[in-house]
Amino acid sequence: MTQSNPVIGADKSGLQYRNEDNEGKRALLTHHKGAEPPSYAEAGTLWLDDSAAPWLLKWYDGTGWIVQGALNTTAEEFTPFIGGAALGDASESVRGLVRRASNAEAEAGENTEKYITPAQLAEFGGGNFLESVSQGDLNTSVGDVSSSSVSTDFVFIGTLPGGQYGFGHTLLGTTSHIFETMISTDIAAETAKIRARRTNPAGSATITARQRYITASPPFDMGDGAVHGFLFLKLDAAGNILGHYLADVPPWGYNGPTVIRADKIDRKTGKKYRKILKPRSMEEYMDGAAPEYIHEEITQDIKNADMALIPHPFTLEDGETAVLVDPMDGRIEKLLQLQNAGEEIAAAIYDGYFRPDNAALARKGPPGVMQVALKVF
Known part of the structure; x- marks a missing residue:
């Protein structure tokens, strides 16, 4: 026991003062170690209780003793206390230590109470936070692209919306006509464009190509909020509609070099x-580094990375222009619902039921493409 009041009273001889001073300092050095609390304790006093093993380090708050931790002199270990109990592993109901998951546990996605680091989240897909995209996560949609004048010479109709996620296309509005179609690839932009020509009878006619595709990463946001869909119109110098594109994805979404498929x-x-x-230099690979993969969040910047490369779905001749009908207009979503139900929206467009306004809207979007309001007649 090394307890002694470090406060020395008056009228002490030199030797007595020295002895009491030494005993008081020794008590401070040992945290007033003893089986009973020091009688002279004040708020803030530390006491090492050695009445049992392991020893307990306690702190006096002026009323009672708060256990700070346990000292195991055999194992030479100190265990902190929290909430009156030895600090252990945390759970949903108990505060405590949280252990880091191993790389193997993070990669396997084991359901534990261990934490993972941001680096593990990026490298292994986040364990039980991220799951593989299943077939149930994938939906399909249909998109239409049309031309009002297809004759016996091949003409570009437009970019198919599905790109690398698209299935085969079908033709609408061809009851009494025979057409040939072909898919060509723009190597620079990596776009799939459909061309068509009329083989019988002679003359020109309107044709709509419809494609079903996997909707891999909706929604899209060009800077003004999540859009309702994309309705592009191809106009001549007089404002007549020569073609249209209607889909829930922009032409740059699933075409172009940037992959936005979710894994x-x-x-x-x-x-x-x-x-x-994972980005590495050629020198690192030549020095023996193995290819590694990471998972990157598909942000709107990634979804719109090819916007400038494929700002609209058409091939324009002199005097022609492409406009984008206000994608924030909720009626575009209604048109898409009708289109997915089997309706041919092109017929209503070419019959004059829909017209683009002439005034430009202050919207963020593809460069060089004016955005306009939709007028219904």
Whole structure:
């Protein structure tokens, strides 16, 4: 026991003062170690209780003693206390230590109470946070692209909306006509464009190509909020409609070099991630580094990365222009619902039921493409 009041009273001889001073300092050095609390304790006093093993380090708050931790002199270990109990592993109901998951546990996605680091989240897809995109996460939609004048010479109708996620196309409005179509690829933009010509009878006619595709990464946001859909119109110098494109994805979404296919999905946030090769230099590979993959969140910047490369779906001749009908207009979503139900929206467009306004809207979007309001007659 090394307890002694470090406060020395008056009228002490030199030797007595020295002895009491030494005992008081020794008590401070040992945290007033003893089986009973020091009788002279004041608020803030530390006491090492050695009445049992392990020893307990306690702190006096002026009323009672608060256990700070346990000292195991055999194992030479100190265990902190929290909430009156030894600090252990945390759980949903108990505060405590949280251990880091191993790389193997993070990669396997084991359901544990261990935490993962941001680096593990990026490298292994977040364990039980991210799951592989299943067939149930994928939906399909249909998109139409049309031309009002297809004759016996091949003409470009437009870019198919599905790109690398698209299935085969069908032709609408061809009851009494025979057409040939072909798909050509723009190597620079990596776009799939459909061309068509009329083989019988002679003359020109309106044709609509419809494609079903996988909707891999909706919604799209060009800077003004999530859009309702994309209705592009091709106009001549007089404002007549020569072609249209209607889909829930822009032409740059699934065409172009940027991959926006989701490989993983965060079930908690709904965010989607793509698997990409971890950036390394050729020198690193030549020095023996192995290719590694990480999961990157598919942001709106990634979805719109090819916007400038494919700002609209048409091939324009002199005097022709492409406009984008206000994508924030909720009626575009209604048109898409009708289109997915089998309706041919092109017929209403060419019959004059819909017209684009002449005034430009202050919207963010593809460069060089004016955005206009939709007028219904």
